[in-house]
Amino acid sequence: MNRLAKLVITIVSFIVTVFVLDIIAAAVIADDTIGLALVGNFPVSGADPALPLMDRYFQYMGTDTLGWLTYLFSNGAQNLELIGGGAIAVGDATGYIPILMEFHPNSTAPQFFMPHVIGLTKLIVPLIVPAVVSGLISKTTKQALINTFAAFLIIGVVASVLNIIHVYMNWTSLGWKFNATLQTNPLLVDFWTNYAMIVPDQTMYIVSTTTIIMVFSIVNGGVMCVVSALSSRKK
Amino acid sequence: MKFIKGFIITIAVYFGLSFLFLALATSIGGGDISALFSSTSSTASIFYTSLASPGISTSIQAAFGIGIVGIDMILLYIMLYAVTPALAAILGSLAERKSNTLKHIFSATWLGLMAPLAIGVIMQVAAWDEVALFGVLGYTRWQWFLPGTLIMGAIMAFFWCSIGLLIIRKKWD
Numbered sequence: 001m002n003r004l005a006k007l008v009i010t011i012v013s014f015i016v017t018v019f020v021l022d023i024i025a026a027a028v029i030a031d032d033t034i035g036l037a038l039v040g041n042f043p044v045s046g047a048d049p050a051l052p053l054m055d056r057y058f059q060y061m062g063t064d065t066l067g068w069l070t071y072l073f074s075n076g077a078q079n080l081e082l083i084g085g086g087a088i089a090v091g092d093a094t095g096y097i098p099i100l101m102e103f104h105p106n107s108t109a110p111q112f113f114m115p116h117v118i119g120l121t122k123l124i125v126p127l128i129v130p131a132v133v134s135g136l137i138s139k140t141t142k143q144a145l146i147n148t149f150a151a152f153l154i155i156g157v158v159a160s161v162l163n164i165i166h167v168y169m170n171w172t173s174l175g176w177k178f179n180a181t182l183q184t185n186p187l188l189v190d191f192w193t194n195y196a197m198i199v200p201d202q203t204m205y206i207v208s209t210t211t212i213i214m215v216f217s218i219v220n221g222g223v224m225c226v227v228s229a230l231s232s233r234k235k
Numbered sequence: 236m237k238f239i240k241g242f243i244i245t246i247a248v249y250f251g252l253s254f255l256f257l258a259l260a261t262s263i264g265g266g267d268i269s270a271l272f273s274s275t276s277s278t279a280s281i282f283y284t285s286l287a288s289p290g291i292s293t294s295i296q297a298a299f300g301i302g303i304v305g306i307d308m309i310l311l312y313i314m315l316y317a318v319t320p321a322l323a324a325i326l327g328s329l330a331e332r333k334s335n336t337l338k339h340i341f342s343a344t345w346l347g348l349m350a351p352l353a354i355g356v357i358m359q360v361a362a363w364d365e366v367a368l369f370g371v372l373g374y375t376r377w378q379w380f381l382p383g384t385l386i387m388g389a390i391m392a393f394f395w396c397s398i399g400l401l402i403i404r405k406k407w408d
Contacts, residue, residue, distance in 0.1 A: 081289035084387025092375050097386055101379040187292050208299060219291060223397045
């Protein structure tokens with residue numbers, strides 16, 4: 001198998017994983033309020049707020065396909081720091097691990113547990129699967145490292161380009177079109193709040209979001225390189 | 236001996252810079268540097284806070300903050316404090332660059348970051364009663380704090396050491 005084929009397989013495994021996990025998440029979350037707030041930010045203009053996640057997701061895909069594609073690729077720039085800290089918070093607990101520990105199934109508020117298990121799965125698995133696939137299909141560890149890093153870099157570049165087109169096409173449109181992409185990394189929300197809502201400057205918004213997407217794609221690529229090296233087990 | 240060099244340098248840079256940036260930020264903010272060591276709890280936090288916190292997010296937010304409001308020394312120190320473990324891992328990796336394989340370099344820097352974290356976490360648990368509600372990392376019970384911080388620190392150390400490996404280019408085995 002040549003290098004290009006391996007690269008394509010790695011990127012396709014990423015896209016398929018994100019999509020499959022979205023469907024699983026939609027099936028598990030259904031119309032749960034906490035789950036919808038955490039991983040179900042796919043509102044369709046004028047839609048019923050209690051619409052189940054599955055309907056929301058496919059309506060969003062049909063109504064704003066470019067936005068959905070931007071969201072799909074932006075998953076490569078997810079913020080792994082949310083595992084133990086950052087913007088996800090329930091009460092005093094911030095980050096998935098503290099939240100899952102505080103709000104376990106036998107706690108006083110078990111309703112927070114399952115949505116956060118889904119959130120954590122959607123955060124980690126789309127990054128791990130392509131790295132493992134890359135490790136398994138590569139003949140040498142060096143090849144696995146290069147393939148994984150290149151795949152995440154390309155995913156980041158595609159996400160950035162789609163984001164730029166999406167922002168320029170929809171800037172004067174409704175904010176809901178950006179919601180799905182924003183949920184991939186809470187840092188993007190900060191810049192949506194700062195630039196899009198307070199200083200309506202789309203160039204500054206694009207500069208900040210592109211920086212975030214590229215920084216996190218590179219960091220995730222670097223971390224997943226080690227995962228693919230560990231999974232390859234070859235010289 | 237080769238392993239020890241990277242291990243020691245990682246620990247020294249991590250703790251040295253953590254304390255330096257924290258002291259500078261405290262000093263500029265008008266605080267008392269000696270207060271950093273006023274209790275077991277505050278001393279312990281120097282060991283683990285920057286490693287067990289979301290450093291990339293904090294540094295990006297601080298960088299954009301500087302871009303918006305101009306050079307602000309506190310924001311600059313917050314940014315540097317957040318990436319201190321990365322600097323330690325990079326310098327630790329560079330120190331081992333010529334003497335070891337990638338696998339050993341990774342182990343030396345990863346353990347170099349985890350050692351001070353473990354000390355800090357144990358100190359914090361021992362002094363848990365000093366803080367009524369531990370809000371810095373979001374843990375309200377030490378039973379959650381102990382494993383949670385160690386897991387988070389291990390993952391973040393994995394991040395930073397991977398970046399250290401990207402800078403040096405050697406064979407994995």
